[in-house]
Amino acid sequence: MRVPRKTLFLLILALFALSAQAQDFHKMSFEQLPSLNTPRGVGQPMLLNDEVTVFGGHTTGYKPEETAEYYRSGAWHSIPMMYPHDGGAITQLQDGRVFLAGGNAEAFGIGQSWGAEIYDPQTHSFAPIGIMNCKRSLLAAVAMSDRRVLVAGNWHGPDGVEVYAPGKGFSTLKALEPGLCYPYILPISADDAIFFSPMESSGDTTGIFVQHLNADAVEVPLLAEWVPIFNYATSDDEQKIAEFTYLILANRRDGKETSILKVTSGEFSILELDAPIPQESPFGDAIFWSVGPQVDRSGRLAWIQGYDTLGRIYFARIGYNPTFDGGKASVQLYYAEKPDGFPYSKALLMPGGRLMLVGGVAQVPGNPVLVNDNFNTSAEVYLFHTEEPKKASGVPLWAIIAGAILIGGAVALLLTGKKKAPEEESADKAQKLNADLMEEMKSLIQEKGLFLRKDLRVADVAQELATNQTYVSMLVNNLSGDNFSTMIAGYRIRHAQKLMREHPEMVHEEIAEASGFASRTAFLRTFKAQTGLTPTEWKKQNIK
Numbered sequence: 001m002r003v004p005r006k007t008l009f010l011l012i013l014a015l016f017a018l019s020a021q022a023q024d025f026h027k028m029s030f031e032q033l034p035s036l037n038t039p040r041g042v043g044q045p046m047l048l049n050d051e052v053t054v055f056g057g058h059t060t061g062y063k064p065e066e067t068a069e070y071y072r073s074g075a076w077h078s079i080p081m082m083y084p085h086d087g088g089a090i091t092q093l094q095d096g097r098v099f100l101a102g103g104n105a106e107a108f109g110i111g112q113s114w115g116a117e118i119y120d121p122q123t124h125s126f127a128p129i130g131i132m133n134c135k136r137s138l139l140a141a142v143a144m145s146d147r148r149v150l151v152a153g154n155w156h157g158p159d160g161v162e163v164y165a166p167g168k169g170f171s172t173l174k175a176l177e178p179g180l181c182y183p184y185i186l187p188i189s190a191d192d193a194i195f196f197s198p199m200e201s202s203g204d205t206t207g208i209f210v211q212h213l214n215a216d217a218v219e220v221p222l223l224a225e226w227v228p229i230f231n232y233a234t235s236d237d238e239q240k241i242a243e244f245t246y247l248i249l250a251n252r253r254d255g256k257e258t259s260i261l262k263v264t265s266g267e268f269s270i271l272e273l274d275a276p277i278p279q280e281s282p283f284g285d286a287i288f289w290s291v292g293p294q295v296d297r298s299g300r301l302a303w304i305q306g307y308d309t310l311g312r313i314y315f316a317r318i319g320y321n322p323t324f325d326g327g328k329a330s331v332q333l334y335y336a337e338k339p340d341g342f343p344y345s346k347a348l349l350m351p352g353g354r355l356m357l358v359g360g361v362a363q364v365p366g367n368p369v370l371v372n373d374n375f376n377t378s379a380e381v382y383l384f385h386t387e388e389p390k391k392a393s394g395v396p397l398w399a400i401i402a403g404a405i406l407i408g409g410a411v412a413l414l415l416t417g418k419k420k421a422p423e424e425e426s427a428d429k430a431q432k433l434n435a436d437l438m439e440e441m442k443s444l445i446q447e448k449g450l451f452l453r454k455d456l457r458v459a460d461v462a463q464e465l466a467t468n469q470t471y472v473s474m475l476v477n478n479l480s481g482d483n484f485s486t487m488i489a490g491y492r493i494r495h496a497q498k499l500m501r502e503h504p505e506m507v508h509e510e511i512a513e514a515s516g517f518a519s520r521t522a523f524l525r526t527f528k529a530q531t532g533l534t535p536t537e538w539k540k541q542n543i544k
Contacts, residue, residue, distance in 0.1 A: 025282050025314075028336040030384045033071075033356075037078045039377040040065050041361035042232065044090045045348040046098065048121035050473055050483040052348060054358045055100060055119070056085035062374045063107045070124060071381075082128045083115035089141035089151060092237060095455045095518060096121060096485070099149050099164070102136040109374070112137040112157050116164065122485050123525060130169045133162050140231055142185040142193065150193055150213070152176060153183045154201045161195070161213060176211055178202070182231045188244050188266040196220075198227045210266070222268045226250040226261060229290055238294045238349075241320060247271060247293045247302050258289045260304075260318065260329075274328040277304070277316055281335065287314050288370040294349040298462075303349055307370055311341015311363055315355060315386065334386050343378035344370070350383070351474060357382040438475055441465060451491035452516040458484050492516045493530045496523065500539055508535060 036054070043057030043065075053070040064084030069076045081100075088103030098119040105111030114131035132151060139153035149164040150173075159179025162172045179201030187193045195211040208223040229249045239246040248261040258279065260271040281287050285308040292304035300321035306314040312335055319330035336342070343360025350356055362376040444464055445451055453460070461484075462472045476484050496515040499506060506514075512523035527535050 025333045025335045026386070028315075028334045028384045028386055030336050030382050033381040033383055034075055035381060036069055036359050036379040037076050038065060038067060038069070039379040040359045041343075041345065041372075041374055041377040042086060043345070043359050044085070044088075044100075045346060045356070045358045046090070046092065047348060047350065048092075048096070048098065049485040050477060051121065052350075052356055052358065053119075053121065055090060055098070056081065056088060056103065057359070058086040058104075058107075058109075058374065058377065060375070060377050061107065062109065064104055068119065068126075070121075076381075077124070079124050079126070082117040082126050083113060087137045087139075087155070087232070088113075089136075089139045089153070091141045091143045091149065093118070093143050093149070094145075094147060096457060099141055099143065101132060101141060101151060101164075102139045104137045105135070109137075112154065116170070122489070122522070129164065132164075132170050133172050134158060134160060138181045138232075140183050140185050142187060144187060144193070145190055150185055152185055152195055153180050153197070155181050156201060156203070159201050173213065178204075178206070180206070180211075184228060184231050184248065186239075186244075186246050186263055186266075194263075194266050196223070196228065198230060210268075212266070218266075220268050222261070222270070225253060226259065226270075227253055228261065232346075241295055241297060241300070241302070247295065247318075247320070249289060249292050249304050251289070260293065260302075262323075271318075271320065271323060272328045273318070273331050275331045277331065278333065281308050281312065281314065283308075283310075283312075285310060285312070289314075289316070290370070291346045293318065296349060296353075299353075301353075303355065305347055305355075307342075307344060307363070309363065309367060309370060310337075311343075312337040313342045313347070313357070313384070315347075315384070317353070317386065334384075336384055342382065343380055344372050345378075347382075347384065353386045355384045355386070357384070437465065441472070441475070445488070445491060451488050451495070452514075454516055454518050456488060456516070488516075489526050489530060492523075493527055496527065496535070497538070497542075500535065501543055504539065504543055511535070 039060050040054065040057040043054040045052060045054045051070045051072055053068060055068045057065050059065045064086040066081050066084045068079045068081055085100050085103040087109065089101045091099050093099055100119065101116035103113050105113040112135040114135045116130060116132055117126045117128050119126050136154045136157065138155040139151060141149050141151045143149050147166055150161060151164065152161045153159060160172055160175040162170050164170050176195060180195060180197040181199040181201055183195045183197040185193055185195055193213045197206055200206055208219050208221060209217040210220050211217045227250055229251065239248060241247055245264045248263060250261045251258050256279065258277045262269045262271045277289060279287060287306045287308055289304055289306035293302035295302045300319065302318040302320055304316045304318065315334045317332040323329050341363065342357060344363055345357055345360030347355040347357040358381050360378045362373040362378065364371040364373050441461060445461065450456055450461065458472050465472065473484055476482060476487055492515045496511050499511050499514060508523060509520045512520045515523065517523040524535065531538055
């Protein structure tokens with residue numbers, strides 16, 4: 001039976017009218033994953049080499065925690081850190097390692113500390129890199145393009161900008177007046193950065209001035225109206241949408257509205273949204289938006305996170321792509337709930353629009369505002385899925401209408417003899433496309449010698465293939481069974497073996513340098529891990 005055009009037109013109008021009536025919150029499915037080995041609050045999570053790793057924070061009793069944990073093969077694995085970093089700084093370096101510094105020196109969030117270290121995700125190990133010039137807590141750090149790391153921020157102590165340079169240690173660049181607590185440090189050019197925060201080191205609220213690395217502080221009138229949220233457990237790369245362009249979550253000073261600031265080369269503006277970020281949940285409770293944005297640059301999406309006082313968790317997905325052409329960003333809303341509520345923590349953005357909540361602190365029951373109990377920490381881990389619901393139950397009327405129209409079209413195609421391809425055929429085609437791209441990637445890495453670059457990242461290979469890094473990571477995992485770093489290490493080891501056969505006179509340091517390894521130590525460690533032999537043992541067995 002054919003649907004009259006007028007009827008079809010009215011149905012489509014109804015579809016759009018219904019969908020525009022209100023901002024719908026989509027209920028997320030979630031799963032509970034194995035718990036952390038140590039309950040921890042204010043831990044600093046990162047996705048490194050396809051492994052979720054959480055650093056430091058504090059454990060039950062509000063005591064600084066001196067371990068990190070990474071998730072592999074369905075379990076968490078603990079690693080001792082050199083120093084505690086509860087309230088410390090974290091940023092990822094260009095070579096994939098992680099810089100950590102400072103934090104609370106004692107239990108209860110008291111005092112400041114000096115220590116700094118670097119984590120190597122390939123070896124799951126920490127190495128000290130000296131001490132900062134100023135002991136600090138509630139600080140931040142950012143890696144610049146020239147490999148330097150800028151550090152700033154403090155709590156009830158002196159503040160200033162200092163820089164860490166590999167092989168040279170720390171040196172002071174300038175004082176910050178006033179000092180800042182958990183500052184945003186945003187590079188605005190190759191050699192300049194800005195510093196701002198909602199709170200001074202003294203605990204007073206900040207005004208409308210933004211401090212510069214290479215210039216005097218400047219007034220930003222927009223900050224008279226909007227206050228950025230606290231910048232804890234965050235690095236600038238999470239907030240970056242383009243070169244020297246960032247998104248910052250902010251609240252109106254009267255507390256009645258939440259929005260997103262856009263910072264472009266130091267200039268502040270409001271990101272235009274096609275719908276407001278709601279202050280009230282579907283259940284009538286206030287939502288406290290307190291984390292994010294975390295940016296998926298390949299999908300041009302940013303995620304912010306909030307809670308209500310009953311422990312429900314909320315996410316807003318901001319589609320910012322239209323704003324590059326003068327349009328408005330879209331807002332898609334999600335929530336999840338469970339009887340005893342979720343612990344309060346930053347949920348880490350994962351591939352595929354998933355978010356992982358790793359530990360956290362308890363909320364004070366029945367408090368009219370969001371207050372956290374830092375003495376009671378959690379080891380619980382949850383993975384949230386934000387894909388649209390596929391089941392009929394709970395599907396809005398407009399979606400049912402749209403589905404009926406699509407089904408009617410499919411029936412019409414069948415009646416006219418245009419058969420839909422079987423699912424098996426589609427799956428085979430997708431598998432072949434993936435396999436072809438994997439082969440193209442392997443050829444590219446080999447023929448261009450990409451593996452010889454010491455700082456090679458997933459993003460570099462994705463750019464060469466004109467695809468996104470999340471897809472490349474999933475491709476490597478699914479088709480090779482390895483993560484990206486392990487795969488690249490294999491290329492380097494095979495190249496090193498070739499060099500040892502052709503140039504037996506070369507010493508280990510020369511081979512390491514010529515094969516793309518960061519150091520002789522990394523070469524020896526990786527060779528042993530991949531072959532079960534030291535380079536010397538391998539040469540004895542394979543070179544006559």
